[in-house]
Amino acid sequence: MKFSVTVTLKKDVLDPQGKVVQNTLQNLGMENLKSIRQGKYFEIELNDNDQIKAEKKVDDMCKKLLANLIIEDYKVNKI
């Protein structure tokens, strides 16, 4: 069973990298660019067959290591 996890900075936390990417794209002439936030992406494969159990495990992984909940949010999706 395979999941994707996206970790992004919470919206009130400054994201200087996203800002620089945004500025650079604007310099390249990309118009109507409102905002860019940079994040991290993980693909996680588990041997479990029970989706609920597997999702719980992935959630635990996010809380324990993949995201720092003080500054980051995460989203889990089955793929």
Add this chain to the structure above:
Amino acid sequence: MNSSVIVFPGSNCDRDIASALEKFQFKNQMVWHKETKLPKSDLIVVPGGFSYGDYLRSGAIAGKSLIINEVIKAANQGCLVLGICNGFQILTETGLLKGVLLRNKNLKFINKDVNIKVINNETKFSNKYKKDQILKINIAHNEGNYFTNPNHLKDLKDENLIAFKYCNKNGVINDDFNPNGSLENIAGIFNSKKNILGMMPHPERMVDNLISNTDGVNLFSSLLN
């Protein structure tokens, strides 16, 4: 005084701090991160560097290493713990210190000597300094931008848990003299019991006039006091 310096793959200030500790007659031992037992220690130092290449987030992987469980146990029993630079980042990842160190606001790795002001001089780590004393200490980091939630910031102020703040050479604290964008110019904090200090500046680099200055010496003599 017995001290232990924890060594991770990628630590690079471990020998500097060991040599500073030995200079001040600490009986020091180096402890590899895979160890599961700490030697008898009055002080544990989590040194600077780039543990695990800063993979995932600075300090995140080291914060889950085997020896860290022992460091957490010892800290909860009152053992003194000092985290410098990457060590500070690791301590926030373990939860021993609250808050987080974000990427420097200007996105640059900063390596320079900066001024910091001693905010609380009534702790095991700072009693040999004068209150509001201005020190010149080296910083060398990419993620030193301290951030925490408003409730914790209030606790830091109300309980006098801010150790050092970035300032200019006259002690003025404002955005112009904040090298990395850290909240209220915070350069170092204590936990609520004040047995744990995390700081971005490197006191171990300031113990000898031959290579820098001696502004870091009183941190070590405070610990011995």
